[in-house]
Amino acid sequence: MGFSRDVVVIGGCGHVGLPLGLALADRGLSVALYDTNPDAVEIVAGGQMPFTEAGADAVLDRVLGQNLVATTDPAVVATAECLVVVVGTPIDEHLSPDPRVVSRAIEELSDHLVDGQLLVLRSTIFPGVTALVERVVAGLGRKIDVAFCPERIAEGRAMIELYHLPQIVSGRTDAATDRAEKLFRNLTGEIVRLLPEEAELAKLFTNTWRYIKFAIANQCYMVANDFGVDFERIRSALTHDYPRAADFPRAGFAAGPCLLKDTMQLAALSKNNFVLGHAAMVVNEGLPMYLTSRIEDQYDLSEMTVGILGMSFKAESDDTRSSLSYKLKKILEFKAKRVICTDPYVRNDLTLLPLEDVLAQADILVLGTPHPCYAGLGTALPIVDLWGLVSSSVQV
Numbered sequence: 370m371g372f373s374r375d376v377v378v379i380g381g382c383g384h385v386g387l388p389l390g391l392a393l394a395d396r397g398l399s400v401a402l403y404d405t406n407p408d409a410v411e412i413v414a415g416g417q418m419p420f421t422e423a424g425a426d427a428v429l430d431r432v433l434g435q436n437l438v439a440t441t442d443p444a445v446v447a448t449a450e451c452l453v454v455v456v457g458t459p460i461d462e463h464l465s466p467d468p469r470v471v472s473r474a475i476e477e478l479s480d481h482l483v484d485g486q487l488l489v490l491r492s493t494i495f496p497g498v499t500a501l502v503e504r505v506v507a508g509l510g511r512k513i514d515v516a517f518c519p520e521r522i523a524e525g526r527a528m529i530e531l532y533h534l535p536q537i538v539s540g541r542t543d544a545a546t547d548r549a550e551k552l553f554r555n556l557t558g559e560i561v562r563l564l565p566e567e568a569e570l571a572k573l574f575t576n577t578w579r580y581i582k583f584a585i586a587n588q589c590y591m592v593a594n595d596f597g598v599d600f601e602r603i604r605s606a607l608t609h610d611y612p613r614a615a616d617f618p619r620a621g622f623a624a625g626p627c628l629l630k631d632t633m634q635l636a637a638l639s640k641n642n643f644v645l646g647h648a649a650m651v652v653n654e655g656l657p658m659y660l661t662s663r664i665e666d667q668y669d670l671s672e673m674t675v676g677i678l679g680m681s682f683k684a685e686s687d688d689t690r691s692s693l694s695y696k697l698k699k700i701l702e703f704k705a706k707r708v709i710c711t712d713p714y715v716r717n718d719l720t721l722l723p724l725e726d727v728l729a730q731a732d733i734l735v736l737g738t739p740h741p742c743y744a745g746l747g748t749a750l751p752i753v754d755l756w757g758l759v760s761s762s763v764q765v
Protein backbone atom coordinates (compact mmCIF):
# COMPACT_ATOMS: atom_id res chain seq x y z
CA MET A 370 0.00 0.00 0.00
CA GLY A 371 1.12 3.58 -0.54
CA PHE A 372 2.06 5.76 2.40
CA SER A 373 1.98 9.54 2.38
CA ARG A 374 4.99 9.84 4.66
CA ASP A 375 8.34 8.08 5.16
CA VAL A 376 8.73 7.99 8.93
CA VAL A 377 6.82 8.53 12.16
CA VAL A 378 9.00 8.74 15.26
CA ILE A 379 7.04 7.53 18.30
CA GLY A 380 8.44 9.41 21.27
CA GLY A 381 9.51 11.96 18.69
CA CYS A 382 9.91 14.97 20.97
CA GLY A 383 12.29 13.24 23.41
CA HIS A 384 16.06 13.48 23.72
CA VAL A 385 16.66 10.69 21.21
CA GLY A 386 13.53 10.81 19.06
CA LEU A 387 13.75 14.49 18.21
CA PRO A 388 17.36 14.59 16.93
CA LEU A 389 16.67 11.42 14.92
CA GLY A 390 13.53 12.90 13.37
CA LEU A 391 15.40 16.10 12.58
CA ALA A 392 18.31 14.25 10.99
CA LEU A 393 16.03 12.11 8.81
CA ALA A 394 14.02 15.16 7.76
CA ASP A 395 17.23 17.04 6.98
CA ARG A 396 18.16 14.18 4.64
CA GLY A 397 14.91 14.81 2.76
CA LEU A 398 12.55 12.22 4.25
CA SER A 399 9.05 13.28 5.26
CA VAL A 400 8.84 12.82 9.01
CA ALA A 401 6.18 13.15 11.71
CA LEU A 402 7.10 13.34 15.38
CA TYR A 403 4.40 11.68 17.45
CA ASP A 404 4.61 12.22 21.21
CA THR A 405 2.15 11.91 24.09
CA ASN A 406 3.67 14.91 25.88
CA PRO A 407 1.58 17.89 24.69
CA ASP A 408 3.99 20.46 26.16
CA ALA A 409 6.97 19.08 24.26
CA VAL A 410 4.93 18.83 21.04
CA GLU A 411 3.75 22.42 21.40
CA ILE A 412 7.30 23.67 21.88
CA VAL A 413 8.62 21.75 18.86
CA ALA A 414 5.64 22.68 16.67
CA GLY A 415 6.33 26.30 17.66
CA GLY A 416 9.86 26.03 16.29
CA GLN A 417 11.78 25.67 19.55
CA MET A 418 13.89 22.84 20.96
CA PRO A 419 12.52 21.61 24.32
CA PHE A 420 16.09 20.86 25.47
CA THR A 421 19.59 21.83 24.42
CA GLU A 422 21.07 19.77 21.59
CA ALA A 423 23.97 21.33 19.69
CA GLY A 424 23.12 22.08 16.06
CA ALA A 425 19.48 21.00 16.33
CA ASP A 426 17.86 24.47 16.34
CA ALA A 427 19.12 25.29 12.86
CA VAL A 428 17.84 21.98 11.45
CA LEU A 429 14.45 22.43 13.12
CA ASP A 430 14.27 25.86 11.52
CA ARG A 431 14.99 24.35 8.11
CA VAL A 432 12.58 21.40 8.13
CA LEU A 433 9.63 22.36 10.32
CA GLY A 434 6.53 22.91 8.21
CA GLN A 435 8.42 21.62 5.17
CA ASN A 436 8.88 17.90 5.64
CA LEU A 437 8.57 17.71 9.45
CA VAL A 438 5.51 17.95 11.70
CA ALA A 439 5.00 17.31 15.41
CA THR A 440 1.72 16.01 16.79
CA THR A 441 -0.04 14.29 19.68
CA ASP A 442 -2.52 12.69 17.27
CA PRO A 443 -1.91 8.91 17.15
CA ALA A 444 -3.68 8.69 13.79
CA VAL A 445 -0.46 9.98 12.22
CA VAL A 446 1.03 6.51 12.82
CA ALA A 447 -0.99 5.10 9.92
CA THR A 448 0.56 7.55 7.44
CA ALA A 449 4.16 6.31 7.37
CA GLU A 450 6.00 3.35 5.92
CA CYS A 451 8.51 3.31 8.81
CA LEU A 452 7.69 3.66 12.49
CA VAL A 453 10.59 4.27 14.89
CA VAL A 454 9.82 3.74 18.58
CA VAL A 455 11.98 5.75 20.98
CA VAL A 456 9.89 5.98 24.13
CA GLY A 457 11.68 6.09 27.49
CA THR A 458 12.56 2.77 29.15
CA PRO A 459 13.39 3.74 32.74
CA ILE A 460 13.99 1.38 35.64
CA ASP A 461 11.73 1.80 38.68
CA GLU A 462 12.65 2.85 42.24
CA HIS A 463 13.70 -0.76 42.95
CA LEU A 464 16.08 -0.64 39.95
CA SER A 465 13.86 -3.05 37.99
CA PRO A 466 13.27 -2.64 34.26
CA ASP A 467 9.74 -2.72 32.87
CA PRO A 468 10.06 -5.08 29.87
CA ARG A 469 6.54 -4.23 28.70
CA VAL A 470 6.90 -0.46 28.33
CA VAL A 471 7.68 -0.59 24.59
CA SER A 472 5.11 -3.26 23.70
CA ARG A 473 2.45 -1.31 25.66
CA ALA A 474 3.19 1.81 23.62
CA ILE A 475 2.76 -0.22 20.44
CA GLU A 476 -0.44 -1.91 21.63
CA GLU A 477 -1.92 1.51 22.41
CA LEU A 478 -1.39 2.35 18.73
CA SER A 479 -2.79 -0.94 17.40
CA ASP A 480 -5.73 0.76 15.63
CA HIS A 481 -3.26 2.77 13.56
CA LEU A 482 -0.82 0.03 12.55
CA VAL A 483 -1.01 -0.86 8.87
CA ASP A 484 0.10 -3.95 6.93
CA GLY A 485 3.38 -3.36 5.11
CA GLN A 486 4.91 -1.04 7.70
CA LEU A 487 8.40 -1.41 9.14
CA LEU A 488 8.46 -1.10 12.94
CA VAL A 489 11.92 -0.13 14.22
CA LEU A 490 12.54 -0.34 17.96
CA ARG A 491 15.16 2.21 18.99
CA SER A 492 14.61 2.54 22.74
CA THR A 493 17.20 0.68 24.81
CA ILE A 494 15.21 -2.43 25.59
CA PHE A 495 15.34 -5.37 27.94
CA PRO A 496 16.65 -8.39 26.01
CA GLY A 497 13.76 -10.36 24.56
CA VAL A 498 11.58 -7.30 23.93
CA THR A 499 12.07 -7.47 20.14
CA ALA A 500 10.71 -11.03 20.22
CA LEU A 501 7.85 -9.86 22.48
CA VAL A 502 6.96 -7.08 20.04
CA GLU A 503 7.04 -9.55 17.15
CA ARG A 504 4.50 -11.69 19.06
CA VAL A 505 2.34 -8.65 19.86
CA VAL A 506 2.28 -7.57 16.21
CA ALA A 507 1.49 -11.11 15.05
CA GLY A 508 -1.24 -11.33 17.68
CA LEU A 509 -2.80 -8.19 16.23
CA GLY A 510 -2.90 -9.96 12.86
CA ARG A 511 -0.70 -7.31 11.19
CA LYS A 512 1.93 -8.06 8.55
CA ILE A 513 4.60 -5.72 9.82
CA ASP A 514 8.37 -6.18 9.74
CA VAL A 515 10.00 -5.63 13.14
CA ALA A 516 13.62 -4.50 13.60
CA PHE A 517 15.74 -3.36 16.52
CA CYS A 518 18.29 -0.63 15.75
CA PRO A 519 19.84 0.75 18.94
CA GLU A 520 20.67 4.42 19.39
CA ARG A 521 24.26 4.98 20.51
CA ILE A 522 24.65 8.77 20.39
CA ALA A 523 25.79 10.81 23.35
CA GLU A 524 23.28 13.53 24.25
CA GLY A 525 24.53 16.88 23.02
CA ARG A 526 26.43 15.29 20.11
CA ALA A 527 23.46 13.70 18.35
CA MET A 528 23.46 15.99 15.31
CA ILE A 529 27.06 14.95 14.58
CA GLU A 530 27.08 11.34 15.73
CA LEU A 531 23.87 10.30 13.94
CA TYR A 532 25.76 10.82 10.67
CA HIS A 533 29.08 9.31 11.75
CA LEU A 534 28.53 6.39 14.11
CA PRO A 535 28.08 2.97 12.56
CA GLN A 536 24.44 1.87 12.90
CA ILE A 537 23.70 -1.58 14.28
CA VAL A 538 20.58 -2.99 12.59
CA SER A 539 18.90 -6.26 13.45
CA GLY A 540 15.86 -8.21 12.36
CA ARG A 541 14.61 -11.78 12.49
CA THR A 542 14.21 -11.89 8.71
CA ASP A 543 16.36 -10.57 5.88
CA ALA A 544 13.41 -8.46 4.75
CA ALA A 545 13.16 -6.67 8.13
CA THR A 546 16.93 -6.18 8.36
CA ASP A 547 17.20 -4.99 4.76
CA ARG A 548 14.43 -2.43 5.26
CA ALA A 549 16.01 -1.15 8.49
CA GLU A 550 19.36 -0.91 6.75
CA LYS A 551 17.78 1.09 3.91
CA LEU A 552 16.25 3.52 6.41
CA PHE A 553 19.51 4.15 8.25
CA ARG A 554 21.56 4.41 5.05
CA ASN A 555 19.87 7.81 4.80
CA LEU A 556 22.07 8.83 7.73
CA THR A 557 25.24 6.77 7.71
CA GLY A 558 27.28 4.68 5.30
CA GLU A 559 28.33 2.16 7.90
CA ILE A 560 25.80 -0.49 8.87
CA VAL A 561 26.52 -3.47 11.13
CA ARG A 562 24.02 -6.33 10.98
CA LEU A 563 23.21 -8.53 13.97
CA LEU A 564 20.38 -10.73 15.16
CA PRO A 565 17.89 -8.95 17.49
CA GLU A 566 19.05 -10.65 20.68
CA GLU A 567 22.69 -9.86 19.81
CA ALA A 568 21.82 -6.22 19.13
CA GLU A 569 19.85 -5.93 22.37
CA LEU A 570 22.90 -7.13 24.29
CA ALA A 571 25.27 -5.00 22.20
CA LYS A 572 23.50 -1.84 23.36
CA LEU A 573 23.44 -2.88 27.02
CA PHE A 574 27.09 -4.00 26.89
CA THR A 575 28.04 -0.60 25.42
CA ASN A 576 26.54 1.37 28.27
CA THR A 577 27.62 -1.09 30.95
CA TRP A 578 31.18 -1.02 29.67
CA ARG A 579 31.21 2.76 30.03
CA TYR A 580 29.61 2.67 33.45
CA ILE A 581 32.15 0.16 34.77
CA LYS A 582 35.05 2.16 33.30
CA PHE A 583 33.83 5.26 35.15
CA ALA A 584 33.57 3.19 38.33
CA ILE A 585 37.20 2.05 37.96
CA ALA A 586 38.30 5.68 37.68
CA ASN A 587 36.14 6.68 40.63
CA GLN A 588 37.43 3.85 42.80
CA CYS A 589 41.02 4.82 41.92
CA TYR A 590 40.17 8.44 42.72
CA MET A 591 39.06 7.41 46.21
CA VAL A 592 42.17 5.26 46.70
CA ALA A 593 44.46 8.12 45.64
CA ASN A 594 42.53 10.70 47.61
CA ASP A 595 42.54 8.63 50.79
CA PHE A 596 46.30 8.19 50.28
CA GLY A 597 46.65 11.97 50.15
CA VAL A 598 47.64 12.33 46.49
CA ASP A 599 46.02 13.98 43.50
CA PHE A 600 44.25 11.40 41.28
CA GLU A 601 44.05 13.62 38.20
CA ARG A 602 47.82 14.27 38.24
CA ILE A 603 48.37 10.51 38.27
CA ARG A 604 45.75 9.83 35.59
CA SER A 605 47.11 12.41 33.19
CA ALA A 606 50.64 11.09 33.73
CA LEU A 607 49.73 7.45 33.17
CA THR A 608 47.67 8.15 30.04
CA HIS A 609 50.35 10.41 28.53
CA ASP A 610 51.45 8.84 25.21
CA TYR A 611 50.44 5.43 26.54
CA PRO A 612 47.84 3.95 24.18
CA ARG A 613 46.91 0.99 26.38
CA ALA A 614 45.51 3.35 29.04
CA ALA A 615 44.23 6.04 26.67
CA ASP A 616 40.61 5.43 27.65
CA PHE A 617 41.22 5.65 31.43
CA PRO A 618 38.51 8.20 32.33
CA ARG A 619 38.69 11.11 34.72
CA ALA A 620 36.93 10.74 38.03
CA GLY A 621 33.47 12.27 38.22
CA PHE A 622 29.79 11.71 38.76
CA ALA A 623 28.72 8.90 36.37
CA ALA A 624 25.07 9.82 36.09
CA GLY A 625 22.25 10.48 33.67
CA PRO A 626 19.28 8.52 32.41
CA CYS A 627 21.15 5.67 30.69
CA LEU A 628 24.32 4.23 32.23
CA LEU A 629 23.05 3.04 35.62
CA LYS A 630 19.68 2.14 34.12
CA ASP A 631 21.15 -0.05 31.42
CA THR A 632 23.65 -1.67 33.80
CA MET A 633 20.68 -2.61 35.97
CA GLN A 634 18.82 -3.96 32.91
CA LEU A 635 21.77 -6.28 32.36
CA ALA A 636 21.77 -7.18 36.07
CA ALA A 637 18.10 -8.12 35.88
CA LEU A 638 18.79 -10.26 32.81
CA SER A 639 21.62 -11.97 34.74
CA LYS A 640 19.19 -12.87 37.52
CA ASN A 641 20.84 -10.17 39.63
CA ASN A 642 24.10 -12.08 39.58
CA PHE A 643 26.17 -9.32 37.99
CA VAL A 644 29.00 -8.60 40.39
CA LEU A 645 30.85 -6.07 38.22
CA GLY A 646 27.67 -4.12 37.41
CA HIS A 647 26.52 -3.93 40.99
CA ALA A 648 30.04 -3.07 42.21
CA ALA A 649 30.13 -0.23 39.66
CA MET A 650 26.79 1.03 40.97
CA VAL A 651 28.03 1.01 44.57
CA VAL A 652 31.16 2.98 43.61
CA ASN A 653 29.48 5.51 41.30
CA GLU A 654 26.35 6.08 43.36
CA GLY A 655 28.42 6.22 46.56
CA LEU A 656 30.59 9.10 45.36
CA PRO A 657 28.39 11.97 46.65
CA MET A 658 28.36 10.38 50.11
CA TYR A 659 32.13 9.78 49.99
CA LEU A 660 32.77 13.42 49.04
CA THR A 661 30.48 14.69 51.78
CA SER A 662 32.14 12.62 54.46
CA ARG A 663 35.60 13.75 53.31
CA ILE A 664 34.46 17.39 53.44
CA GLU A 665 33.09 16.78 56.94
CA ASP A 666 36.50 15.52 58.07
CA GLN A 667 37.88 19.03 57.45
CA TYR A 668 34.97 21.40 57.86
CA ASP A 669 32.10 21.84 60.30
CA LEU A 670 29.33 21.78 57.73
CA SER A 671 26.62 22.56 60.27
CA GLU A 672 27.95 26.13 60.37
CA MET A 673 28.44 26.50 56.62
CA THR A 674 26.59 27.37 53.44
CA VAL A 675 27.64 24.99 50.68
CA GLY A 676 27.36 26.05 47.03
CA ILE A 677 27.04 23.36 44.35
CA LEU A 678 28.32 24.40 40.92
CA GLY A 679 26.57 22.50 38.13
CA MET A 680 23.36 20.48 38.45
CA SER A 681 22.99 18.79 35.05
CA PHE A 682 24.15 15.20 34.77
CA LYS A 683 27.02 16.11 32.47
CA ALA A 684 28.94 19.09 31.18
CA GLU A 685 27.33 21.63 28.82
CA SER A 686 23.92 19.94 29.13
CA ASP A 687 20.60 21.12 30.54
CA ASP A 688 19.51 17.56 31.35
CA THR A 689 19.11 16.97 35.10
CA ARG A 690 17.73 13.43 34.83
CA SER A 691 19.41 11.16 37.39
CA SER A 692 22.05 13.83 38.04
CA LEU A 693 24.25 12.98 41.01
CA SER A 694 24.50 16.70 41.81
CA TYR A 695 20.96 16.35 43.17
CA LYS A 696 21.96 13.33 45.26
CA LEU A 697 24.86 15.39 46.60
CA LYS A 698 22.46 18.24 47.33
CA LYS A 699 20.13 15.94 49.28
CA ILE A 700 22.99 14.57 51.40
CA LEU A 701 24.44 18.02 52.06
CA GLU A 702 21.04 19.44 53.01
CA PHE A 703 21.04 17.00 55.90
CA LYS A 704 24.53 18.07 57.01
CA ALA A 705 25.06 21.73 56.18
CA LYS A 706 23.49 24.94 57.46
CA ARG A 707 22.35 25.71 53.91
CA VAL A 708 22.87 24.42 50.39
CA ILE A 709 22.60 26.67 47.34
CA CYS A 710 22.99 25.62 43.73
CA THR A 711 23.68 27.14 40.35
CA ASP A 712 23.90 25.98 36.75
CA PRO A 713 24.09 28.15 33.62
CA TYR A 714 22.40 25.51 31.42
CA VAL A 715 19.56 24.14 33.55
CA ARG A 716 16.17 25.75 32.98
CA ASN A 717 13.77 23.44 34.81
CA ASP A 718 14.85 24.13 38.41
CA LEU A 719 13.53 27.40 39.80
CA THR A 720 15.50 27.04 43.06
CA LEU A 721 18.82 27.65 41.26
CA LEU A 722 20.63 30.92 41.93
CA PRO A 723 22.86 32.99 39.65
CA LEU A 724 26.55 32.13 40.00
CA GLU A 725 27.35 35.55 41.53
CA ASP A 726 24.83 34.93 44.35
CA VAL A 727 26.29 31.52 45.09
CA LEU A 728 29.81 32.96 45.14
CA ALA A 729 28.65 35.77 47.43
CA GLN A 730 26.73 33.58 49.89
CA ALA A 731 28.64 30.25 50.05
CA ASP A 732 31.44 29.36 52.47
CA ILE A 733 32.61 26.41 50.38
CA LEU A 734 31.95 25.22 46.83
CA VAL A 735 31.58 21.72 45.41
CA LEU A 736 31.85 21.15 41.67
CA GLY A 737 28.87 19.02 40.71
CA THR A 738 29.18 19.24 36.93
CA PRO A 739 32.40 20.12 35.06
CA HIS A 740 30.97 22.88 32.87
CA PRO A 741 34.05 24.44 31.22
CA CYS A 742 32.99 27.90 32.45
CA TYR A 743 33.94 26.82 35.98
CA ALA A 744 37.56 26.03 35.04
CA GLY A 745 38.88 29.53 35.54
CA LEU A 746 36.56 30.63 38.32
CA GLY A 747 38.04 33.61 40.17
CA THR A 748 37.16 33.06 43.82
CA ALA A 749 38.97 32.75 47.10
CA LEU A 750 36.45 30.19 48.36
CA PRO A 751 37.63 26.61 48.79
CA ILE A 752 36.45 24.48 45.83
CA VAL A 753 36.06 20.72 46.16
CA ASP A 754 36.52 19.23 42.69
CA LEU A 755 36.68 15.49 42.10
CA TRP A 756 36.73 16.07 38.32
CA GLY A 757 40.16 17.67 38.28
CA LEU A 758 38.84 20.68 36.35
CA VAL A 759 39.68 23.54 38.70
CA SER A 760 43.40 23.94 39.28
CA SER A 761 42.92 25.84 42.56
CA SER A 762 40.71 23.15 44.16
CA VAL A 763 41.27 21.94 47.71
CA GLN A 764 41.95 18.30 48.46
CA VAL A 765 39.47 16.77 50.91
Ligand SMILES: NC(=O)c1ccc[n+]([C@@H]2O[C@H](COP(=O)([O-])OP(=O)(O)OC[C@H]3O[C@@H](n4cnc5c(N)ncnc54)[C@H](O)[C@@H]3O)[C@@H](O)[C@H]2O)c1
Binds near residue numbers: 380383385406493524
Ligand atom coordinates in the same frame (compact mmCIF):
# COMPACT_ATOMS: atom_id res chain seq x y z
N1 LIG B 1 19.20 10.07 26.24
C1 LIG B 1 20.20 9.44 25.63
O1 LIG B 1 21.31 9.95 25.52
C2 LIG B 1 19.98 8.08 25.01
C3 LIG B 1 20.98 7.55 24.18
C4 LIG B 1 20.75 6.31 23.60
C5 LIG B 1 19.58 5.61 23.87
N2 LIG B 1 18.64 6.14 24.71
C6 LIG B 1 17.40 5.39 24.92
O2 LIG B 1 16.39 6.01 24.14
C7 LIG B 1 15.13 5.89 24.81
C8 LIG B 1 14.50 7.27 24.98
O3 LIG B 1 15.34 8.03 25.81
P1 LIG B 1 15.18 9.62 25.89
O4 LIG B 1 16.34 10.11 26.69
O5 LIG B 1 14.95 10.17 24.54
O6 LIG B 1 13.85 9.73 26.75
P2 LIG B 1 12.88 11.01 26.79
O7 LIG B 1 12.05 10.83 28.00
O8 LIG B 1 13.65 12.25 26.59
O9 LIG B 1 11.97 10.80 25.49
C9 LIG B 1 10.95 9.86 25.39
C10 LIG B 1 9.76 10.54 24.74
O10 LIG B 1 8.76 9.55 24.54
C11 LIG B 1 7.50 10.14 24.84
N3 LIG B 1 6.58 9.05 25.09
C12 LIG B 1 6.50 8.27 26.20
N4 LIG B 1 5.56 7.32 26.05
C13 LIG B 1 5.04 7.50 24.81
C14 LIG B 1 4.05 6.83 24.05
N5 LIG B 1 3.42 5.77 24.56
N6 LIG B 1 3.78 7.27 22.81
C15 LIG B 1 4.43 8.33 22.29
N7 LIG B 1 5.39 9.01 22.96
C16 LIG B 1 5.68 8.60 24.20
C17 LIG B 1 7.76 11.05 26.00
O11 LIG B 1 6.78 12.04 26.12
C18 LIG B 1 9.13 11.63 25.62
O12 LIG B 1 9.03 12.82 24.89
C19 LIG B 1 15.40 5.17 26.11
O13 LIG B 1 15.19 3.81 25.94
C20 LIG B 1 16.87 5.44 26.35
O14 LIG B 1 17.48 4.47 27.14
C21 LIG B 1 18.81 7.36 25.27
